[in-house]
Amino acid sequence: MRITNKIMQRNNLSNINTNKMYQDKLSTQMSTQKKINRPSEDPVVAIRSLRLRSNVTEITQYYSKNIPDAESWIKITEDSLSKLSDIIANMAAQCTRGTNSDFTTTDRGTILEQLKLLADEVYATGDADFAGRYVFTGYRTDTPLSFLAEQERNYTITEQLDKNALDLFTSVNTGKVLDINSANYNDPNYSGINENDITSVDVHRIRLAYNNCVDGKTAGGDDIVPVISFVTGANSDGTVNTKVWADGDPLTTDNTTTPPFTKYQIKKVNYADDPYSQVAGDADAVIYVPETGELLFGDNAYKALMETKDDAATSNVNEGEIRITYQKSHWDKGDLRPEHYFACEADKLDDTGAVVTDDQGNPIRIPYNDTYLTTNAERQVIEYDVGFNQTIRINSRADECFKHGIGREVDDIIAAMENVQELERAQADIKAIMEKLPEGDAGMPTLQNQLDAVEKALTYAKKKEQKMFEGGISAFQKYLDEANLCVTACGSRGSKLDLIKNRSQNQKTTYETLKSQNEDIDITEVAIQLTSAELTYDAALMAAGKVMQTSLMNFI
Numbered sequence: 001m002r003i004t005n006k007i008m009q010r011n012n013l014s015n016i017n018t019n020k021m022y023q024d025k026l027s028t029q030m031s032t033q034k035k036i037n038r039p040s041e042d043p044v045v046a047i048r049s050l051r052l053r054s055n056v057t058e059i060t061q062y063y064s065k066n067i068p069d070a071e072s073w074i075k076i077t078e079d080s081l082s083k084l085s086d087i088i089a090n091m092a093a094q095c096t097r098g099t100n101s102d103f104t105t106t107d108r109g110t111i112l113e114q115l116k117l118l119a120d121e122v123y124a125t126g127d128a129d130f131a132g133r134y135v136f137t138g139y140r141t142d143t144p145l146s147f148l149a150e151q152e153r154n155y156t157i158t159e160q161l162d163k164n165a166l167d168l169f170t171s172v173n174t175g176k177v178l179d180i181n182s183a184n185y186n187d188p189n190y191s192g193i194n195e196n197d198i199t200s201v202d203v204h205r206i207r208l209a210y211n212n213c214v215d216g217k218t219a220g221g222d223d224i225v226p227v228i229s230f231v232t233g234a235n236s237d238g239t240v241n242t243k244v245w246a247d248g249d250p251l252t253t254d255n256t257t258t259p260p261f262t263k264y265q266i267k268k269v270n271y272a273d274d275p276y277s278q279v280a281g282d283a284d285a286v287i288y289v290p291e292t293g294e295l296l297f298g299d300n301a302y303k304a305l306m307e308t309k310d311d312a313a314t315s316n317v318n319e320g321e322i323r324i325t326y327q328k329s330h331w332d333k334g335d336l337r338p339e340h341y342f343a344c345e346a347d348k349l350d351d352t353g354a355v356v357t358d359d360q361g362n363p364i365r366i367p368y369n370d371t372y373l374t375t376n377a378e379r380q381v382i383e384y385d386v387g388f389n390q391t392i393r394i395n396s397r398a399d400e401c402f403k404h405g406i407g408r409e410v411d412d413i414i415a416a417m418e419n420v421q422e423l424e425r426a427q428a429d430i431k432a433i434m435e436k437l438p439e440g441d442a443g444m445p446t447l448q449n450q451l452d453a454v455e456k457a458l459t460y461a462k463k464k465e466q467k468m469f470e471g472g473i474s475a476f477q478k479y480l481d482e483a484n485l486c487v488t489a490c491g492s493r494g495s496k497l498d499l500i501k502n503r504s505q506n507q508k509t510t511y512e513t514l515k516s517q518n519e520d521i522d523i524t525e526v527a528i529q530l531t532s533a534e535l536t537y538d539a540a541l542m543a544a545g546k547v548m549q550t551s552l553m554n555f556i
Helices: 005-032 043-098 105-127 275-280 299-306 402-436 444-518 523-549
Strands: 151-161 166-173 200-205 227-234 238-243 286-289 294-297 322-331 344-348 364-368 385-386 390-393
Touching: 005 322, 005 444, 005 523, 043 105, 043 385, 043 402, 166 294, 166 299, 166 444, 200 275, 200 299, 200 402, 200 444, 227 275, 238 390, 275 294, 294 299, 385 444, 402 444
Parallel strands: none
Antiparallel strands: 151 322, 151 344, 166 200, 200 294, 227 238, 227 322, 286 294, 344 364, 385 390
C-alpha cells in the first residue's frame, strides 16, 4: 500500500485530535471531580450513582433531620415526665407528713398550701411543647392538654371504667354547726343542736374525672343526670352493644320486667338532705352529686356493680366495662381537656367563642375519639421514620401519665383538711362566746351542747383526714409508679434512638464512601494522566511538524 504524505498528515491530525479529546476528558474530570458527566460515558457507573445518591439522600434525611427532631421531642417528654414524678413524690411526702396526728393547725395550713400549689403545677407540666407542638396530646399537637383560660363549652363525656373505680368514702355530716355565731346561737334554728346531730357514714362511690358538672334540667323538666351502661357484646364490624342500667338491670334477675324500669335509676341529690346520708339509708339508691362529680351507690346497687366481670370467651370485648356518660359545660383554667382522654362530643365554637348552630338552631356537635367505644380503639401514637423500614414512637399520651385521679385525690384531701380547719374555727368561736358570758348565764347549756357537737364533728373530721392522708400515700404511690413507668419507657425509646443514630451514622459513612468510590475520580491519578496526555500531545505536534515539512519536492 502506498503511503502518501497526505495520508500521514490525516493520520497525524486524527491521532492528535484523539489525544486532544482524551486530554479534554481528563481536564473535565479534574474540574468536575467526577468520573463521568453523561450516562452514555459509562451506563453502569451512572445507574449505580443514582442508586447510591438516593440512599445517601435518604439516610441523610434520617440522620440529619428526623433523628434530631425525634431526640428533641423525647428529651422534652422525658424532662416533663421527670418533673411530674418529682411533683407526685412531693405529694406523697406531704401525705406522709399529714399522717402525723400531732401536727398543729399551722402545720395543717402549710400542707394545705403545698398541696394546692402542687395540684396547680402537675397538669401545667403536661402543657409542655416542642416547636409549638404539644407533646402529650397525641395527634392534636395544636391543642393544649388543659384549658388555658376559663371557658364555657358543653361536652358530653363517656368514661369507660370497671368495678375497680368504686371506692369507699367517709362523709361527716356536720349539720348546721358551722353556721353558729354569737348572734344566732340562741336562735331556735340552732339552739337545739347537740352531738346527736353529728353523723359519719361510709358510702360507695364512683368519682368521675371532673367536678362541677352540668347541674340543671332538660327542656322537659327532667334532671340532667349521668347514664350508666354496660357492654353486652360486640359485632363483627367492631361496634359494641350496650344496655342502660335503669332500662332493666342486666346484672340481676329480680328487676322489674315492664316499663318504666326504675331500679337503680340515677337521681340527682335532694339538697334538703345530705346526699351521703340519703344513699346510706337506701340500699337501692344511686345519687348523683354534680358539684363534686360523684355517683353514690346504696349497698344493693354497689353489689350489683361489683358483679360485673369480663367473659373470658370473648377476647375482643370487655363485658366488665362500666360506661358513664355525663355533661360538663363550665371549665376553669387548668382543667384537663376531655378530648385527650375520653370519647366525647362538644359544641362547635366560632372565633368569638359562640356556639355554632344548624338551620334548626341546634348546636353543631364535634365528636372526639369515637373508636374508643368500639373494639378497634385507635390510640394516638406518633412515630418517626428514623431508618430504612424502621420507625420509633416518640410521644407519651396524656392518659398514660397525667391522670385525672391525681388532681381528684388532692381535691378530696384538701376538702377534708378545710373541713377540719372550719370546725377548729367553729370550736374556737364557741369557746370565745362562752368566755364572754357571765358564769351561770342561761345560754351556757346551749353553747355547751353546741360545743360538744362541734368537738364530735371535729373528731370525725380528723379521723377522716387521717384516713384520707393514709389513702393518699397509696394513691400517689400508684400514680408515681405509673409516672416512673412512663419515664422508663421514654428513656428506653431514647436509648433505642441512640443506637439507631449510631447505626445511621455508620450507614451514612458507608454509603458516602461507596458513592465516592463509584463516581469520584482519584485526583492524583487523573493529574498524572493529564500531564502524560499533555506531553504526548506536545510530542505528537512535534512529530506532525516534522512530517508536514517533508514533501515530494524534497526528493526531486
